[in-house]
Amino acid sequence: MESIKLQPTNKALNGELEIPGDKSISHRSVMFGSIAKGVTKVTNFLPGDDCLSTISCFRKLGVKIEESENLLTIYGNGFDGLKEPDEILDVGNSGTTIRLLLGILAGRPFYSSIIGDQSIGKRPMTRVTEPLRQMGATINGRKDGAFTPLSISGGGLIPIHYKLPVASAQVKSALILAGLQANGESTITEPAKSRDHTERMIRKFGGEIQKDNQVISVNGNQTLKGTEIHVPGDISSAAFFLVAGAIVTGSEIVLKNVGLNPTRDGIIEVMNKMGASLDITQQTGDSFEPMGDMKIKFSKLKGTVIEGELIPKLIDEIPIIALLATQAEGITVIKNAEELKVKETNRIDTVVQELTKLGAAIEATNDGMIIYGGSSLTGGTVSSHGDHRIGMMLAIAAQICRGEVILENPEAISVSYPNFFAHLNSLKN
Numbered sequence: 296m297e298s299i300k301l302q303p304t305n306k307a308l309n310g311e312l313e314i315p316g317d318k319s320i321s322h323r324s325v326m327f328g329s330i331a332k333g334v335t336k337v338t339n340f341l342p343g344d345d346c347l348s349t350i351s352c353f354r355k356l357g358v359k360i361e362e363s364e365n366l367l368t369i370y371g372n373g374f375d376g377l378k379e380p381d382e383i384l385d386v387g388n389s390g391t392t393i394r395l396l397l398g399i400l401a402g403r404p405f406y407s408s409i410i411g412d413q414s415i416g417k418r419p420m421t422r423v424t425e426p427l428r429q430m431g432a433t434i435n436g437r438k439d440g441a442f443t444p445l446s447i448s449g450g451g452l453i454p455i456h457y458k459l460p461v462a463s464a465q466v467k468s469a470l471i472l473a474g475l476q477a478n479g480e481s482t483i484t485e486p487a488k489s490r491d492h493t494e495r496m497i498r499k500f501g502g503e504i505q506k507d508n509q510v511i512s513v514n515g516n517q518t519l520k521g522t523e524i525h526v527p528g529d530i531s532s533a534a535f536f537l538v539a540g541a542i543v544t545g546s547e548i549v550l551k552n553v554g555l556n557p558t559r560d561g562i563i564e565v566m567n568k569m570g571a572s573l574d575i576t577q578q579t580g581d582s583f584e585p586m587g588d589m590k591i592k593f594s595k596l597k598g599t600v601i602e603g604e605l606i607p608k609l610i611d612e613i614p615i616i617a618l619l620a621t622q623a624e625g626i627t628v629i630k631n632a633e634e635l636k637v638k639e640t641n642r643i644d645t646v647v648q649e650l651t652k653l654g655a656a657i658e659a660t661n662d663g664m665i666i667y668g669g670s671s672l673t674g675g676t677v678s679s680h681g682d683h684r685i686g687m688m689l690a691i692a693a694q695i696c697r698g699e700v701i702l703e704n705p706e707a708i709s710v711s712y713p714n715f716f717a718h719l720n721s722l723k724n
């Protein structure tokens with residue numbers, strides 16, 4: 296599929312969606328299931344390309360993983376059960392896979408080589424390879440281990456006391472996973488709170504981890520035990536339909552069982568500030584990750600400022616928030632979001648470039664963007680640039696364009712939301 300034509304329908308979007316499983320939690324369920332002892336059963340696993348890359352890497356590391364329609368079963372044998380792979384580990388497009396995998400492999404006394412796609416080849420790895428080398432891992436790679444292809448051999452790790460230069464859950468998680476295998480206690484300090492799925496998962500698998508403000512402490516030589524995981528719906532996927540409901544005239548959409556982890560809920564805060572009609576019913580009960588239902592209705596919106604500690608809580612939602620802001624009254628400013636430059640694409644550039652093609656008034660800045668609201672979008676030929684979230688943002692934009700939108704490279708969307716178009720079309724019936 297090289298491109299797809301999206302015709303203007305001028306139709307309200309109505310209905311209910313069961314949002315697919317959270318990508319971050321799905322990756323971690325395979326990784327923790329693989330390093331734990333015993334069987335782990337995962338329901339609502341996201342069968343997106345990124346998570347399938349994680350499964351493929353752990354199979355090559357000798358872990359038995361069974362996939363059926365509604366259940367993923369992982370037969371973990373502990374860290375020591377991982378075996379030297381006789382094939383190259385291919386992480387595809389997935390930054391989470393490569394960075395967390397490096398943390399696990401840093402403690403393993405064998406050799407692995409890792410590659411990914413073209414986009415992964417541009418993403419910075421020094422942020423993980425440097426602290427993992429400090430712990431004792433041997434890592435080689437292009438530009439002294441800054442980029443893939445990489446090779447790693449590990450074992451005999453010493454604990455680390457590390458201040459993260461950026462608020463990154465991937466780096467934090469890599470160091471926690473290495474710390475679990477080190478000889479003593481490691482501490483990791485975050486500049487701002489990033490998503491805490493790894494910390495929650497360690498506890499769910501019977502391990503221990505402490506958090507005191509922004510300082511995380513984890514002991515080495517821990518043994519994790521297999522468990523049962525239900526993956527909540529991905530709020531980052533729900534975000535596309537939250538925005539669709541808010542900007543397509545007359546819409547009303549219900550999103551069921553969406554993850555409401557407070558380290559991921561920045562979009563809710565922003566939509567409330569912008570005046571969206573958004574109702575949330577959080578489920579009660581003892582879930583290791585909170586979840587609930589969301590109801591969004593079309594309404595008038597106003598511009599806002601998004602900055603500081605809010606950024607890590609909505610970093611993946613910025614492309615779709617930019618679209619939302621084009622339909623608000625007034626200006627929206629996004630600051631302190633330079634991390635967008637090192638995502639699947641440079642998302643400051645790709646968002647600004649593609650929305651401009653559709654007639655939006657939007658400017659790139661050094662650390663974010665400025666969006667002038669109230670634009671009426673026209674239509675045209677746009678590209679996902681191979682970035683799933685850019686592709687979905689543009690497909691939602693097409694719902695409010697006056698003319699046809701031709702979306703190039705829509706297949707990238709299967710990285711995180713394989714049934715995205717089926718869900719979108721189901722809201723038009």
Ligand code: S3P
Nearest residue numbers: 319391462463464465466610611
């Ligand atoms: C992720 C963390 C975030 C996020 C990515 C998934 C994770 O990246 O953008 O999509 O699963 O830990 P950083 O930790 O690099 O900010």
